[in-house]
Amino acid sequence: MRLRQATLTTFRDLGVTPEIADALETEGIVTPFPIQEMALPLALSGQDLIGQARTGTGKTYAFGIAMLQSIGKPRKNRKKPRGLVVVPTRELAVQVSEDLVTAAGKLGSRVLTVYGGRAYEPQIEALKAGVDVIVGTPGRLLDLVKQKHLDLSQITTLVLDEADRMLDLGFLPDIERIFKLIPEQRQTMLFSATMPGEIVSLSRKYLNRPTHVRAEMESGEGEATPQVRQIVWRAHRMDKIEIVARLLQAQGRGLTMVFCETKRACDMVSEQLDTRGFAVAAVHGDLGQGQREQALRAFRNGKIDVLVATDVAARGIDIDDVTHVVNYDCPTDDKTYVHRIGRTGRAGRTGIAVTFVEWEELTRWKMINQMLGLEFAEPEETYSTSPHVYTELDIPKGTKGVLPHAARSRAGLSAERIEDLGETGRPRNRGGRRRDEREERPARTPRQRRRTRGGREMAETTPADLPEVEPVNVQTQETAEPLTAEPKRTRTRRGAAVTAIEQAVADAAEAPVTAEAPVTGGRSYRAPEETPVEEAPARRTRSRRAAVTEPAPEPVVEREPEFEPASESVFEPAFEPEPEPSFLATPPPPVHREPERIIPPNPFTVIFQSPDLATDDDDIAPSAATERKQQRRQPRGGNRRRS
Structure with a gap:
């Protein structure tokens, strides 16, 4: 009917x-x-x-x-x-x-x-x-x-x-x-x-x-509200916020609703309008019910004059003083468009609805235009500096995208008390805080680094308190800065353990030791010499009689020798015992210790010989050739045809 x-x-x-x-x-x-x-x-x-x-x-x-x-x-x-x-x-x-x-x-x-x-x-x-x-x-x-x-x-x-x-x-x-x-x-x-x-x-x-x-209107069958003056512009995505900022400064503008397609777009638009000086709030599904009702009460009471919302607010918001509706994102269909622009021009009043259509949304808008019988099949290309923006919306000339301080008379969202509704579910917050809710953070103090040694700061440590010889980790040697003018001794993979070398030198005090002597049938010993800070690992080859270490070629770096020879054949330790560390000192990093090497008194002495486990009763193991001969001599069973 x-x-x-x-x-x-x-x-x-x-x-x-x-x-x-x-x-x-x-x-x-x-x-x-x-x-x-x-x-x-x-x-x-x-x-x-x-x-x-x-x-x-x-x-x-x-x-x-x-x-x-x-x-x-x-x-x-x-x-x-x-x-x-x-x-x-x-x-x-x-x-x-x-x-x-x-x-x-x-x-x-x-x-x-x-x-x-x-x-x-x-x-x-x-x-x-x-x-x-x-x-x-x-x-x-x-x-x-x-x-x-x-x-x-x-x-x-x-x-x-x-x-x-x-x-x-x-x-x-x-x-x-x-x-x-x-x-x-x-x-x-x-x-x-x-x-x-x-x-x-x-x-x-x-x-x-x-x-x-x-119920239909006398003017026609269209479902759009006739009291609303509709404006459709083709705008660029990066320029729409500038047009909205100028639209909100039009003559005679009352409450305004801005509709976005997504929740993230609502937060973005409301935050940018807030930074430009407008009293704005957002309403979408990611906010708690108390926050949503707080924004609607502030909008009805006039504490804010701009409400940015998704389509969740396109139904049921009956506020008589809404004069402008902005479709920041193009509606998805004709029904959404009708409900959006229906927020203005209610109860016999008039209003203005502005719709932004991007280039990729032209096809969708043409379907909406055809379904509703509108006259905006080809929206006019519009920018924030276009002259018709000022004339059609009655915007004063020279208006910029920032609200002057003299016109900021609204109390803002923070003036409306948020009601405790005993909300269920996870707590949800707004995407960004209001300009008057943001707390000023104190200036960050510059970070002061303190270098300590033995539980005391470096400024309090004098070179006289430091030990003459100190073990240094090879991995951190490159980045550590020298504390004194004297070079520091370092340990490398090829350098022998200090304790082992001291014991070996004490045992070989009477035997002459050369810098490097070849060893046949045993391990070779190389006197400590100038070694680089970083060196390639030595290649190890194995032989039947003994293991021989073939060091890889390495660059030579001038540094202090680890030991000062007292004579041509004897090494004596040249360092003093270290003081006892304090209980506040940082424990030194673990040091990888190599197995002790046997230092022979005579480089030509064989220090390792394979034990002879054979006895007189043992038979000599036959070779492979002898086994093959024995297999040929064994007679084969059965009548064998001679070739």
């Missing part, structure tokens, strides 16, 4: 009870909108209804008045709810419950709002005390039913508000479960600004011969 705009009357003429009519008149609502005038007589008679009208035309009162009037005044012995309103988003639940409380002011009906993000305890206590109407989201409703705190067996009126949005969010399985929990004998109403085919299929399955009421 399709009806045109009807003649405007009063709520009393439509059969509304005096208590509800007086409550609406107290709020200044006297004349019903077309959708209310057409839907109320059918809803009051108890028929199933499908209501379709553009956003901002009072669909909430169209079903709310009929529900409250059918339920009647509350009773003390009635605990279970009689009316149920299912909405897709938390913000819409709050908006609907506020309108129902306004209409039921003199009836005294008990309206309860249940949605996620709040604590369960207050909602459970309200259910035990008794309620008449419940407004909530599908998830929290099913949770309370599962916990046996909510009983839907006495529901007489069911309303699905913004039913198309619930299908987009994937609530269809939850909606079907709710339909199974309520009685079959009920009144069901579906209301939405757009009515896709899935809603029609749902209505055929769960509604009983519903009446489809559609």
Whole structure:
């Protein structure tokens, strides 16, 4: 059933009870909108209804008045709810419950709002005390039913508000479960600004011969709000924030909503506008419920004048003073576009909607333009310095992208107190802190490095306190700086252990030792000489009689010899014993010690000989040739044919 705009009357003429009519008149609502005038007589008679009208035309009162009037005044012995309103988003639940409380002011009906993000305890206590109407989201409703705190067996009126949005969010399985929990004998109403085919299929399955009421404007069949002046520009991604900053300084601008496609884009836009001096807040799904409600209260109270949000705020935010809507990102479809621009131009007012279309989004916008019958198939290419930006939006000439300090009169988001809702789930924070919430960090003090030796700082250590000889780790020698002018001794892989060499030198005091002497059948010994700090590992070859070490060629670095020879053949230690280390001293790094080498008194003496384990009774092992000869001589069995 399709009806045109009807003649405007009063709520009393439509059969509304005096208590509800007086409550609406107290709020200044006297004349019903077309959708209310057409839907109320059918809803009051108890028929199933499908209501379709553009956003901002009072669909909430169209079903709310009929529900409250059918339920009647509350009773003390009635605990279970009689009316149920299912909405897709938390913000819409709050908006609907506020309108129902306004209409039921003199009836005294008990309206309860249940949605996620709040604590369960207050909602459970309200259910035990008794309620008449419940407004909530599908998830929290099913949770309370599962916990046996909510009983839907006495529901007489069911309303699905913004039913198309619930299908987009994937609530269809939850909606079907709710339909199974309520009685079959009920009144069901579906209301939405757009009515896709899935809603029609749902209505055929769960509604009983519903009446489809559609309120259209006299000017045409378009679903877009006629009171809104629409502007579509083709803008570059990096220049859109500059255009928005100039748009927010237009003459006569009131509250403004900026819609983004992603949560990250919301945080980015709100942070950049905040740094430019605007009183702005963000609303999206990654924020806690207390933060979302704080931003909406500050927006309604005028403490902030710019609200950056995703499509979660495109439904249910009914604020009369919104003058501008900016589609920072191009909408995904025509329904999203209709709901976005419907935030302005509400209740007979006018507004301005500006949409930015990037080059890669032209195809998507042409589909939206064709579906809605608009005249912006080819948006005009626009930049922040284009002259038509200033003329069409009434922006003073010479306006820059930063709000002057004299115009920053809003209190800001921090002036609105955040309410403790006992939020459930993980704690969530805003993407960036406000300019007035940022704490000034103290200047970082320069880091002072202290070099210590033996538990004392280097400045207190004198060269006289240091030992003459100190073992040094080879790996850290390159980076360590010398403490004194004297060079430090180092140990290398090829240098023998100090203790082993001292013992060997003491034993070989009488025997002459050359710098390097070849050894046959044993190991070679090479006197300590000038060795480099870094050298290649020696290659080891093995022979049957003895292991011989063949050192790899190495560069020569001038350094102090480890030992000073007292004569041509005898080495004597040239260092003094080290002082006892302090218990505060850092323990030295572990030193890899090589196995002790045997220093022969005579380089020509054989120091190793393989033991002879053979005895007189042992037979000599035959060679391979002898074994083959024995095998040939052995006779082979059987008759053998001679060749």
